[in-house]
Amino acid sequence: MLAIDDIDVYYGPVQALRGLSLTVGDGEMVALLGSNGAGKTTTLRAISGLLPYRSGSIQIAGVEVRTLPAHKVVTAGVAHLAQGRELFSELTVTENLRLGHWSRRRHRGEFDDRCAQVFDLFPRLKERVHQAAGTMSGGEQQMLAVGRALMSDPTLLLVDEASMGLAPNLVEQLFDALAAVNEAGTSILVVEQFIGMALRYTQRAYVLAKGTVVLEGLSSELANSEDVVGAYLGHDSPSEPASA
Ligand SMILES: Nc1ncnc2c1ncn2[C@@H]1O[C@H](COP(=O)(O)OP(=O)(O)O)[C@@H](O)[C@H]1O
Numbered sequence: 001m002l003a004i005d006d007i008d009v010y011y012g013p014v015q016a017l018r019g020l021s022l023t024v025g026d027g028e029m030v031a032l033l034g035s036n037g038a039g040k041t042t043t044l045r046a047i048s049g050l051l052p053y054r055s056g057s058i059q060i061a062g063v064e065v066r067t068l069p070a071h072k073v074v075t076a077g078v079a080h081l082a083q084g085r086e087l088f089s090e091l092t093v094t095e096n097l098r099l100g101h102w103s104r105r106r107h108r109g110e111f112d113d114r115c116a117q118v119f120d121l122f123p124r125l126k127e128r129v130h131q132a133a134g135t136m137s138g139g140e141q142q143m144l145a146v147g148r149a150l151m152s153d154p155t156l157l158l159v160d161e162a163s164m165g166l167a168p169n170l171v172e173q174l175f176d177a178l179a180a181v182n183e184a185g186t187s188i189l190v191v192e193q194f195i196g197m198a199l200r201y202t203q204r205a206y207v208l209a210k211g212t213v214v215l216e217g218l219s220s221e222l223a224n225s226e227d228v229v230g231a232y233l234g235h236d237s238p239s240e241p242a243s244a
């Protein structure tokens, strides 16, 4: 589904990613971890075609991202849930979902089906279809942001710290929703500050430091080697929501 091989990414003269490689297989849910500034957001932006990579390759279902304009990456089946919700706060729930469906607007008739699937995952949104996004609670806005990303029926979903600012019970709900999306066949690469939560819900994980992968493996194994994870992630991560 996704294969990144040895990429370098720069912001002007500053190198943010150094020889980074990772893969996400068909139907996999993979965590991308690392402390602040490690390069997680940069990695997702490079995958989405929003940042150029100087060397190496990024392939999505065998297509080199460098050859696609950023909007074509969406058409290629990638949805990017960016850090910060970036909703249109003046627009209603339905209008925000409509924007998420933009890349597939020619598929008439599909919109209502996609909405129904989103409302299955997040019933609270259905009760609020005519409400302006900006007037909803933080948790509801985050559900809408996830829902909007799913409107394009992505084959690969990139999620950047979607749990930020959510109450612990909502973080668990968010991960349950992502797991349901994954079960339905969408591959997911998830950047997450709650390491324990991310390792519980994913099959594999990568840990980044200074723009490169320093640790990778099965999530279940990484979760059991907390010393190793602690060494790279520090002890500054927020306290974890308790598992149900
Ligand atoms: N727009 C930018 N301009 C210059 N440097 C940036 C920019 N965005 C991020 N960086 C730098 O790139 C590195 C990786 O950042 P980022 O990918 O945002 O890390 P993370 O998401 O893991 O916290 C950091 O050193 C950061 O300061």
Ligand SMILES: [Mg+2]
Residues within 6 Å of the ligand: 040, 041, 042, 083, 160
């Ligand atoms: Mg980030």
